[in-house]
Amino acid sequence: MALAAGVPGAAVPSTPAATPSRLLVKVCGMRDAAALAKVAALGPDFLGFIFAPKSPRFVGDVLAPELVRALPPAIWKVGVFVNETTENIFATAHRFSLAAVQLHGQETPAQCEELNEGGLLVMKAFSVGEKVDFDALLPYVPYCDYFLFDTKGAVPGGNGTTFNWNLLQSYNLPVPYFLAGGLGLEHAAELAALRLPCLAGVDLNSCFETAPGVKDAARLAQMLTQLRPGAPSI
Numbered sequence: 001m002a003l004a005a006g007v008p009g010a011a012v013p014s015t016p017a018a019t020p021s022r023l024l025v026k027v028c029g030m031r032d033a034a035a036l037a038k039v040a041a042l043g044p045d046f047l048g049f050i051f052a053p054k055s056p057r058f059v060g061d062v063l064a065p066e067l068v069r070a071l072p073p074a075i076w077k078v079g080v081f082v083n084e085t086t087e088n089i090f091a092t093a094h095r096f097s098l099a100a101v102q103l104h105g106q107e108t109p110a111q112c113e114e115l116n117e118g119g120l121l122v123m124k125a126f127s128v129g130e131k132v133d134f135d136a137l138l139p140y141v142p143y144c145d146y147f148l149f150d151t152k153g154a155v156p157g158g159n160g161t162t163f164n165w166n167l168l169q170s171y172n173l174p175v176p177y178f179l180a181g182g183l184g185l186e187h188a189a190e191l192a193a194l195r196l197p198c199l200a201g202v203d204l205n206s207c208f209e210t211a212p213g214v215k216d217a218a219r220l221a222q223m224l225t226q227l228r229p230g231a232p233s234i
Contacts, residue, residue, distance in 0.1 A: 022228045024201030029057035031213035038217035052082040056212035069097040112143035121145045127152035128163045151181030176200035188226035
């Protein structure tokens with residue numbers, strides 16, 4: 001598994017354990033300044049910022065880079081990209097002081113290697129339909145810190161639906177992964193009790209919004225409390 005060090009100037013937390021004692025939590029699709037401050041106060045492990053222009057949660061010029069740079073150093077700041085060039089990814093990472101990247105398109109193992117060697121923690125997303133081809137993931141193993149399994153849909157992510165998590169019972173690769181896709185409060189108890197090989201964390205997004213990119217911190221606080229008792233509340 002890769003060991004990312006973070007881009008120069010980025011506040012890089014300690015790399016989360018491959019098999020954490022609790023589920024790691026990533027809140028993705030942040031772009032509203034007021035909601036960002038409230039969600040950051042809850043202490044998620046990762047905060048994701050989408051830099052794919054076709055996404056309704058595209059950061060663009062909506063969120064000032066200094067607000068992202070000023071986030072607590074214990075939170076991993078993740079840039080989400082879809083089929084972007086390595087050069088542009090690094091440029092965005094430097095501008096926002098991102099320490100991690102999530103690749104949500106048809107990015108190659110070679111690009112993952114470039115980004116990892118450049119100091120970014122690399123999370124590669126894969127869409128899941130009725131089955132998972134684990135052999136197709138093998139070339140990515142040396143260059144990714146995490147995989148992310150999301151529900152296959154009309155767009156690369158944010159489709160708001162779950163997939164059959166039992167498809168991952170036969171997962172036998174060394175890379176830990178996140179579950180994504182339509183995860184909401186109604187799934188909290190099931191997720192907290194879920195035992196899947198190499199499951200590291202969950203990715204929360206559209207089910208906790210009042211509008212695209214605007215997160216409901218109160219509902220997220222409820223979710224975090226159920227996933228990890230003792231989490232901060234608001």
